[in-house]
Amino acid sequence: MDDQTRRPTAAERARTLAYGVADGVLAAPGVPYAPVTAHITDEHGVPLLLMPAASPIAAALAGAGDDLTATLRLSDVAPVALPDRVRGRAWLHGWVSRLPEDEIRGAALTLSRLHPRPELLDLAAGDGDWTILAMDVAQIEVEDAWGSATLEPEEYALALPDPFVAIEAGILSHLDSAHRGELRGLLAGLPCAARATSVRPLGLDRHGLWLRCELPDGEAGAAAGEPLDLRVAFAEPVRDLAGLRCVYRRLFGAAVPRP
Known part of the structure; x- marks a missing residue:
């Protein structure tokens, strides 16, 4: 695509x-x-x-x-x-x-x-x-x-606003409080995932999810006080909450939860 x-x-x-x-x-x-x-x-x-x-x-x-x-x-x-x-x-x-x-x-x-x-x-x-x-x-x-x-x-x-704009805050707050391990697992295989001190949700739209990776002092980006923001794209645009749940099940099912 x-x-x-x-x-x-x-x-x-x-x-x-x-x-x-x-x-x-x-x-x-x-x-x-x-x-x-x-x-x-x-x-x-x-x-x-x-x-x-x-x-x-x-x-x-x-x-x-x-x-x-x-x-x-x-x-x-x-x-x-x-x-x-x-x-x-x-x-x-x-x-x-x-x-x-x-x-x-x-x-x-x-x-x-x-x-x-x-x-x-x-x-x-x-x-x-x-x-x-x-x-x-x-x-x-x-x-x-x-x-x-x-x-x-x-x-x-x-144009139309994103279908999740009114409920994004609740979804991201839930991911941050209950699924940080799964979010880190979405980045499995990337060097930053193993080095990151935390991986937290930053943004959501019908096309994908933004994640904020906090890196230790001295790492690329962290030395200047800048975190690393990464994009997890969905295979296809999501139209509603039911579709979003299906995407999360697939992503989290394939991810390796990490502490």
Whole structure:
């Protein structure tokens, strides 16, 4: 199988980062950076951003008219407690605007599916302390382990986020707490596996699993304080949790568990 078919495309990576799990900060010219309280994208990748109504970005938008030039900065942080946990970044450039009043309730319900926060209940009931902004995306940049890319909005909108983005944190936490020996066994035969002080899960997508190998001081990469990240590619893309369980059974069955 060609290597390009065993990895997510740049557009899929951007859609996954924008989905709503990654940490978000909204930046606009002349306005202090505003951490995004919660965010999610709709089926077309349009970001919906929960923000305090009294935030500087909301005030600037009120004075700007219909919309405001802004950038949504996203940081993908590994759910497992590791050094250097940032796995990737994305920048969505475009314009933010307030949602019309008749769309607020539906947007609050959409956000609540991923972020069941009390602020959304208040907002849906007409509370004035919070607002939801929508972003019209004009250009996208993504940078991660596969490199960097700049995307047009059309290819971004047509892509889909990874099917495991919303449950990746739970899966990786389980692998880290219960299957470290099996994870080390996946690297059997590689010199780094025998030397590594630990092998821990770093990332998961439908094409494969990223593992973080911590090496002793003086080893390649470790001298500079840099761990070694390795990729375990699946034989074919996985579509759902049942398929993922089958892949894990095959991988772990063939691996030699190591302490």
